[in-house]
Amino acid sequence: MTAFDFPRPVMTPEAETLRGEVRAFLDEELGALRAAGKYVGWTHADPAFSRKLGARGWIGMTWPRTYGGGERSATERYVVIEEMLAAGAPVGAHWTADRQVGPLLLSHGSEDQRQLLLPGIAAGTCYVAIGLSEPGVGSDLASIKARAVPVDGGYRLSGTKIWTTNAHLSHYAVVLCRTDGEPGDRHAGLSQLLIDLGSPGIDIRPIIDMTGSHSFNEVHFDDVFVPETMLIGLRGNGWAQVSGEMGNERSGPDRFLSSFAVVEALVRRTREKPSDERRAAVGRLVAQVAVLRRLSASIAEMIRKGEDPTVQGALVKDIGTALEQEIPEVARRLFAIEPSPEAADPLSALVGSTLLAAPSFTLRGGTREILRGIIARGLGVR
Structure with a gap:
């Protein structure tokens, strides 16, 4: 396997069945907010929401049952987090613990540390920064x-x-x-x-x-x-332990779905007010998201196999966050909207809130310069 090979992700029937369950749950929990253009995002925390996910077994999904996990597949976990991110669910309370701390303790922690934290993390009641x-x-x-x-x-x-x-x-x-x-x-x-x-x-x-x-x-x-x-x-x-964490942090769909609600709104608005320019621009965005999704999902397969996704994760994060920042600008150009988080128009509200958050996208999880250094080392040119 070369530094930039990505294995083919496999979406199982079990994973697609689970996707339907997650969407129904999110429609019930967040439907009114989404209809009004009130996109919250994954960095926002709602402990009550995290507890609901824990009760459904949607945190610590791949962990051993002895620690409160579900022993489900990496693909099933990917489906859950993908749907949460696409819906703008407020998962911030448990997000870091589920994404990084749990795998860190399973790999390097003591048995006492695992028993102390993992069951609470999986239940959505213990949060770790x-x-x-x-x-x-x-x-x-x-x-x-x-x-x-x-x-x-x-x-x-x-x-x-x-x-x-x-x-x-x-x-x-x-x-x-x-x-x-x-x-x-x-x-x-x-x-x-x-x-x-x-x-x-x-x-x-x-x-x-x-x-x-x-x-x-x-x-x-x-x-x-x-x-x-x-x-x-x-x-x-x-340092070696943190480097291993970064593959999990940088490779997930949270590195290209922060602006996805804007893409969905753009698709709806383009159907209502079509033009060749709008169709072409929105089609390009959808295609880019689809490619990034394929790359990101394939890293879940690498993690399942015990492979090191450091370089691939850096590539997904670099390309993904650049796209996240571009999406609201495309919306402004196509529909000449005045973005404001308080706007009555759902698209204007989404674009306004996304533009305010967008500068952080290329900073969190490592700056673009750091990521490109990692990629260069993977190519053997640094």
Whole structure:
């Protein structure tokens, strides 16, 4: 398999049956909001909604039953998250825990850590944030300054993490920090710690984005004691563990479906007011989404086989987020609308809210420059 081979995804009859169940559920839960153009999006959190998904077995779907999982296929999980994203469901409370933390603990966590978190995550009642980026560090994650000093019985953690999604709602955070060596050592000496966010010495400060929403946070750790039992995996192996997480974070449909509600609205509006230009532009968008869906779904197959999707995930994320940002601009050009989240016209409301969120699409999960460096290494040209 070369760096840019994508296996053929297989949509089973079981997965397509499940798709119908999910759509019926979403129509009942979100139908009125969608009809009014009130697209929420996957970064928004609704704990009650997450609990409903957990009760249906739609979180931790591929995990072992002993940890609350459903032991279902990666394809079935893909169908559920695809439908949630396309509908703009408010899945933010459990999203990071389901997408990244669960697989991390299944691969590297201790049995105690799995028993502590996984059943609650699968039930939609336990939420976990990821502490990676730091002020002044940008995309150069290897130069982080947060440090956990080994002490008797554990570590003392000090430092600051930024853009920590939904930390204010989360019960725990997985924090990448330096336990050994100096910043110049780059990847060596980094570890991952599981932090109880109710511990003394933690200050969670809100960051309000351009949409007026609060999902981002700055989290400050001031000499926080972390028991040694909360070290995830091996001390000093944090960089390798985080790199494995990134394949899951970057390859999913959340990297090209953030603007999908606008595509659906564009299709409906073009049927009502057709022209050759509009048909051609909307057709191109639909074709691009279809290709990205095929690539993204094939990565679910790679993960099922235990293959490393790092390069393929970077490619999907880079192309996908660029398309997400282009979609609302196409809508503005085709219909000369005045976008506003408060507009009475559903298309104008969708475009308005999407435009405000769009600058973040190419930042979250790694900037375009970082992703293209990964892709270049996969091609052997860097």
